[in-house]
Amino acid sequence: MIKIERSFHSDGIILSGAFYLPNSGVDRRGPLVVPCSGFTGLRRIHPERFARSLTARGYACFAFDYRGFQPSGGEPGRVLVEEQVRDVRNAAAFAASDPEHGADRVVLLGWGMAGGMVLPAARNLASVCGLVCVNGFYDALRVQRALRSAEDYERFFAWLQEERREATHSAEPRRADPFWIYPLDPVSKDYVDSVLRAVPGYEGDTVDTVFADSLLDFSPERDLGHLSELPVLIAHGDQNALHPTEEARSLFERYPGPKELFWIEGGGHTEWMDDDDSRYKRLAGRIADWLEAL
Secondary structure: OEEEEEEEEEOOEEEEEEEEEOOOOOOOEEEEEEEEOOOOOOOOOHHHHHHHHHHOOOEEEEEEOOOOOOOOOOOOOOOOHHHHHHHHHHHHHHHHHOOOOOOOOEEEEEEOHHHHHHHHHOOOOOOEEEEEEEOOOOOHHHHHHHHOOHHHHHHHHHHHHHHHHHHOOOOOOOEEOHHHHOOOOHHHHHHHHHOHHHOOOOOOOOEEOHHHHHHHOOOHHHOOHHHOOOOEEEEEEOOOOOOOHHHHHHHHHHOOOOEEEEEEOOOOOOOOOOOOOHHHHHHHHHHHHHHHHO
């Protein structure tokens, strides 16, 4: 895989990205794929993993780091879903327009939280010819209800009301553990603690508490009318305890355009995301086959 660093602007903030190209001797196939990271993720983790798999099959990729996550610019700890959606949209527009490595046709591949973010990001992007949503969620409030007990759900919303009140009395941002706002199942928590936090540059220890309202307002499945002609591949672990399988089923039922649902057998949320894991290999193969058919 050949890596070519690039930077671009998103709302005036310089974001760091890179093109990932097939090695010499591997015929390039279209379209260009833009793999997007999930919550607090970095492009060197899952986006580069997808790039390694897809470039080996001839597909060029472009991946980037969201604002606030090094080496991109922006305020560390400020995570707003709507801003990350714009980062995805701007990354796709930049990648498509690159005179040397761009392409007329672009596929947005969203992992985790980005599985939902690519849905609004595709709006009014003429270059986008398909979407891949992997282990995403499509209604944040439904996921909160699924992951929290009744008591914990009540405690969380009481905390949120107090945070809103306190925020009106200070210009300083209030901070919180991101995984209090976005709760993890035990297996995913172990992966975050043992794998993600060990990645150099990982900055997911605290976030501004405004992330809570941004997250709870996020329900991309409610607004899918702009996707009536855009094909989607929805891939989801059939043992996913973080984003329950109802998320994939609900999006598949509501999606207005051409659609396919692929179950990752034996897969939870992220513990199997390793280049050599058979579950990951099956997913990467299915994505490549789907791209070939576009």
